[in-house]
Amino acid sequence: DVKVTQSSRYLVKRTGEKVFLECVQDMDHENMFWYRQDPGLGLRLIYFSYDVKMKEKGDIPEGYSVSREKKERFSLILESASTNQTSMYLCASTSPIGNLGSPLHFGNGTRLTVT
Amino acid sequence: AQSVTQPDIHITVSEGASLELRCNYSYGATPYLFWYVQSPGQGLQLLLKYFSGDTLVQGIKGFEAEFKRSQSSFNLRKPSVHWSDAAEYFCALARAGSYQLTFGKGTKLSVIP
Numbered sequence: 626d627v628k629v630t631q632s633s634r635y636l637v638k639r640t641g642e643k644v645f646l647e648c649v650q651d652m653d654h655e656n657m658f659w660y661r662q663d664p665g666l667g668l669r670l671i672y673f674s675y676d677v678k679m680k681e682k683g684d685i686p687e688g689y690s691v692s693r694e695k696k697e698r699f700s701l702i703l704e705s706a707s708t709n710q711t712s713m714y715l716c717a718s719t720s721p722i723g724n725l726g727s728p729l730h731f732g733n734g735t736r737l738t739v740t
Numbered sequence: 741a742q743s744v745t746q747p748d749i750h751i752t753v754s755e756g757a758s759l760e761l762r763c764n765y766s767y768g769a770t771p772y773l774f775w776y777v778q779s780p781g782q783g784l785q786l787l788l789k790y791f792s793g794d795t796l797v798q799g800i801k802g803f804e805a806e807f808k809r810s811q812s813s814f815n816l817r818k819p820s821v822h823w824s825d826a827a828e829y830f831c832a833l834a835r836a837g838s839y840q841l842t843f844g845k846g847t848k849l850s851v852i853p
Contacts, residue, residue: 668784668843670840675839728786734783
């Protein structure tokens, strides 16, 4: 079974802090994603990566950056956390969709509170 | 641009009753369609997917969904709901050949014993 592990379930940070959210997958997947989930808004794509050192902006990249130095690890960075970034953050991974049987596999999420 | 609409924010059904969760999409061609379920405090789990072929797809946990091109819909169904089905359900779409998903806003399902 694919395992996507997010390092923290709950995180509390102060406004202005630099925050790192870590995600590791164990299936050698090429593609990794960061979503944020807010009540009534569903999941919105922040950034994704289809290879090491490659990244693409999603729908809401402002205030975030990412890092992918190794294939299995995809980090989300909040350069200067703000209260409007309080949210649930979900990491996911998949093989290329050309391999039609491969869906997104999600981690359990990190609930970030910025005070 | 593609979009996914789940018209029902919250649905309550009695245990043993049938269930249908609605999903409508907007996309110029035939998309890849997915249903995911999220139990409280958990990540999302894939229930089923449609890429092509038979328009009625079977998934895990007794769920099925039917793709209707004429109605741009991909509704999720279950003939008899169990209390453990209480969760939030998300419909999602990917452009053919793409791995980027667009999600609906979700439907929360409550089950009355």
